[in-house]
Amino acid sequence: MAWYNEQGKMTDTVISTRVRLARNLVGYPFPSSLDSTSANELIEKLSSPLEESGFRKIHFSDISAIMATSYVERHYVSPSFATAEGPRALFLQEKPDLAVMVCEEDHLRIQSILPGFDPESGYQKAAAVEHRLDREFDFAFDEELGYLTHCPTNLGTGMRVSVMMFLPALSASSCIGSLSVQLAKLGLTLRGAFGEGSGSIGGLYQISNRLTLGYAEEELIQALSEAVIQIAERERRARKSIRGEALEKLTDRIKRSEGTLRYAHLLSGKELIRLLADLRLGISLGIVQGIRQEQLTSLLVEGMPATLTLSSENAPRNEASRDKLRAQKAQSILLGG
Amino acid sequence: MLCENCKKRTATVFYNEKLNGKSRSLSLCGECASKLREKGEIQDVTSMIESFADPFWATQDTLFNDFFGISSLPKKAEHSACSFCGSTLTDILQNGKVGCPECYSTFRDALTPLMRSLHGTSLHRGSVPQRQLAVRARNEQLGKLRKELQKALSEEDYESAASLRDEIRTLENGKEMNQNGLV
Ligand SMILES: [Zn+2]
Ligand SMILES: [Zn+2]
Numbered sequence: 440m441a442w443y444n445e446q447g448k449m450t451d452t453v454i455s456t457r458v459r460l461a462r463n464l465v466g467y468p469f470p471s472s473l474d475s476t477s478a479n480e481l482i483e484k485l486s487s488p489l490e491e492s493g494f495r496k497i498h499f500s501d502i503s504a505i506m507a508t509s510y511v512e513r514h515y516v517s518p519s520f521a522t523a524e525g526p527r528a529l530f531l532q533e534k535p536d537l538a539v540m541v542c543e544e545d546h547l548r549i550q551s552i553l554p555g556f557d558p559e560s561g562y563q564k565a566a567a568v569e570h571r572l573d574r575e576f577d578f579a580f581d582e583e584l585g586y587l588t589h590c591p592t593n594l595g596t597g598m599r600v601s602v603m604m605f606l607p608a609l610s611a612s613s614c615i616g617s618l619s620v621q622l623a624k625l626g627l628t629l630r631g632a633f634g635e636g637s638g639s640i641g642g643l644y645q646i647s648n649r650l651t652l653g654y655a656e657e658e659l660i661q662a663l664s665e666a667v668i669q670i671a672e673r674e675r676r677a678r679k680s681i682r683g684e685a686l687e688k689l690t691d692r693i694k695r696s697e698g699t700l701r702y703a704h705l706l707s708g709k710e711l712i713r714l715l716a717d718l719r720l721g722i723s724l725g726i727v728q729g730i731r732q733e734q735l736t737s738l739l740v741e742g743m744p745a746t747l748t749l750s751s752e753n754a755p756r757n758e759a760s761r762d763k764l765r766a767q768k769a770q771s772i773l774l775g776g
Numbered sequence: 777m778l779c780e781n782c783k784k785r786t787a788t789v790f791y792n793e794k795l796n797g798k799s800r801s802l803s804l805c806g807e808c809a810s811k812l813r814e815k816g817e818i819q820d821v822t823s824m825i826e827s828f829a830d831p832f833w834a835t836q837d838t839l840f841n842d843f844f845g846i847s848s849l850p851k852k853a854e855h856s857a858c859s860f861c862g863s864t865l866t867d868i869l870q871n872g873k874v875g876c877p878e879c880y881s882t883f884r885d886a887l888t889p890l891m892r893s894l895h896g897t898s899l900h901r902g903s904v905p906q907r908q909l910a911v912r913a914r915n916e917q918l919g920k921l922r923k924e925l926q927k928a929l930s931e932e933d934y935e936s937a938a939s940l941r942d943e944i945r946t947l948e949n950g951k952e953m954n955q956n957g958l959v
């Protein structure tokens with residue numbers, strides 16, 4: 440079971456938590472200046488400790504484009520890793536979800552992904568992998584600058600913690616702009632997901648730490664956690680403040696969305712994201728019953744084009760047949776609850 | 777990440793295909809993706825992620841642009857190159873990215889102020905590798921032994937001073953060996 444099929448904490452307002460640690464080995468240039476021979480050597484070196492710890496190796500130069508894209512949709516690798524050329528490998532372990540990209544921008548990108556809100560255990564899980572590798576390899580480190588990375592924005596801890604939040608009520612009351620300014624003062628970044636710039640379809644926003652140097656990991660995690668808990672509280676208050684006619688209208692929209700998700704024959708990816716947002720809000724308001732938040736997260740990931748296509752024995756060949764498959768997927772996941 | 781076609785809008789669609797063993801990948805904005813599809817320049821629609829911009833990976837790009845904004849280039853070190861990877865300071869500042877771990881020591885004087893304006897500090901306070909803990913412990917031990925040596929010398933206790941000197945020498949040699957492995 441992958442992260443997107445599991446139960447998590449605070450799922451009324453948080454979809455997922457991700458923690459990533461960037462590390463590099465002494466004695467090799469960063470991947471952008473690494474030749475294929477050295478890159479393969481590096482992958483080989485890292486294989487045995489990772490495979491011994493239960494990771495399976497996926498050489499990205501060997502897999503199909505659609506498979507690579509599906510790993511992006513499931514949040515295990517970055518788009519640039521999926522579309523890059525040259526030797527690179529993903530080491531993957533499910534439950535808890537841990538993904539190690541070798542030869543992305545840095546030699547190692549150790550990432551943990553959890554459903555809901557749980558930055559502490561996300562960090563512990565990523566750090567456990569890091570400690571295992573630290574026993575065998577010399578990480579590039581500087582007493583002043585900390586862990587040395589290809590991009591200076593990751594120096595220090597090399598850690599990025601990111602929480603994907605679901606904020607439909609705050610987003611509707613147009614508080615996101617001011618929230619983003621407040622967060623920036625705390626060294627945190629807010630960005631819309633599934634949209635351009637700071638916009639968002641489906642009320643999904645990501646909050647992450649901007650600074651990596653000058654603070655201990657625990658301090659960075661605590662600052663982010665406090666902000667997330669406060670925002671979640673504000674979002675809940677904003678949801679509760681919807682009353683009267685506005686609530687009637689919202690209830691109607693949510694029920695119609697549930698109907699569409701249960702009975703539509705064709706569903707586009709964008710429509711799916713919108714419907715899932717309505718249902719997620721509906722569950723937390725008690726308007727939708729008999730559906731669990733994690734079913735919606737499963738569908739959010741499994742309804743993505745490449746992952747969806749791979750899930751079917753007769754791969755859909757065009758958009759219409761993919762939209763039909765998406766509608767079928769939605770109905771089977773909702774019934775499964 | 778900017779669209780590779782118009783180089784203006786944010787890329788939200790990642791397209792990749794493998795045709796006759798040749799792979800091609802593009803990061804595009806929604807508008808360019810539909811234009812290219814109408815023109816028939818990209819085909820395999822199943823491998824497109826529509827409206828899929830995962831900010832987790834993009835965070836870096838904005839930060840990276842902030843780094844670009846710092847234009848106070850120190851002039852003097854521009855021509856020296858990193859002995860390990862050959863990068864020059866100009867390369868690093870133009871790309872906003874560093875060539876190898878060694879570059880950080882080579883260009884320390886020029887990079888440290890930049891790191892300070894980027895992060896607000898240039899002093900790491902987080903976790904350290906096991907190996908570094910050993911280095912720190914040895915440095916502490918060395919400091920202690922040197923103090924003891926001073927004391928022994930001032931008390932004219934030459935016997936203790938000689939053995940302390942030996943101890944210091946052994947530790948220092950160990951340190952040198954380790955610093956070769958260091959960045
Ligand atoms: Zn474009
Ligand atoms: Zn270098």
